[in-house]
Amino acid sequence: MIKKNAYAKLNLSLDIIGKRENGYHDIKTLMVMTDLYDEMSFSKSNKVEILPNFNFDIKDNLIYKAYETLKSKVGYDIPFKIEINKKIPIAAGLAGGTSNGAATFYALNELYDLNFSKDELIEMSKSLGADFTYMMTGGTKIASGIGDILEDIRPIYLENILIINPGYGVSTKDVYNKIKIDDERIDFHKILDAIYKLDIDKLNFFLRNKMEDVVFNMHRDLLEIKNKLIEFNSAALMSGSGATIFGIFEDKKSLEEAYFYFSKIYRYTYKVRVGEGFGSF
Known part of the structure; x- marks a missing residue:
């Protein structure tokens, strides 16, 4: 049996720079890994089994797609059974599905x-989506292109982050279809400076996610969550295409006060950390 922890990522800002003729968008985003993860146990089997069952076709599951990619590469079947203790919400902007797929590549390679x-x-995984390049790699990175060009930067360590997911997903495809591209660029240098100094006021000024306007227009409750997090003295932002909102806190006391409030309202409320030790397969 092979065990893997598939970690969730956060976008600590996300810029949409342009749209290509093939429909893909050029982006720039600051990504980090958290200590929130799905526990995955892989064992050999005579057929592919993914437990528990997800509420969509197995062939749409990135775990299955990773398996098919590897099977095609080696030229013979590599069936397996996987049992998942799912903690990362689905379609949450945390790349949980991609992380599961990334773990599958590494697990089946060992199994x-x-x-x-x-x-x-990593090269094989690219055919399944631009997020795979980062999720197969981890660490503190600025991603550009369609998310597949990674730049190493000084590691980010954050001890007091609150993640809140409202219990529903947001379609990334729908958000991209509705997004309007502007000429105003996000200043990642100022964001990084504020993060390293843990300057909450500056972070609330500089943190940006160009997907927020589209998503908040569809889901006003997410804007309310973000504003409430700011009231609790955090720097708040939506991760990816949502629906997860996170808050960065200066100290544990403020984090605990916010957790006490939100955990009574939202089932998927997590206290997490960001660091280099998470997300490494």
């Missing part, structure tokens, strides 16, 4: 002694 290198696995 069947396929002997692919990490670079080879």
Whole structure:
């Protein structure tokens, strides 16, 4: 049996820069890994089993797609059974599905002694989505292009973050279809300076996610969550295409006060940390 922890990521800002002829968008985003994760246990089987069952076609599951990619590469079947203790909300802007798929590449590589290198696995994963490049890699990164070009930057460590998910998902495709691209660019240098200094006021001024306007117009409750987090003295933002909102706190006391409030309203409320030790397969 092979066990993997598939960690959730956060976008600490997200800029939409342009749209390509093929429909993909050019972005720039600051991404970090959190200590919130799904526990995944893989074992050999005579058929593919994903437990518990998800409420969508198994062939749409990124776990299954990772398996199919590897099977096609090696030229023979590599069936498995996976049991998941799911903690990351689905369609939450935390890349939980992609993280599950990334873990599958590494787990099946070990389970069947396929002997692919990490670079080879990352290259294979790119066909399944731009997020895979980062989720297969982890760490503190600025991603550009369609999210597949990664730049290493000074590591970010944050001890007091609150994640709130309202219990429903948001379609990334729908958000991209509705987004309007502008000429105003996000200043990532100022964001990073404020993060390293943990300057909450400056973070609330500089943190931006260009997807927020579209999502908040569809889901006003998410804007209310963000504003309430700011009232609790945090720097708040939506991660990815939502629906998860997070708050960065200066100290544990403020975090606990906000957790006490939100956890009584939202089931998916988590206290998390950000660091380099999470997300490494």
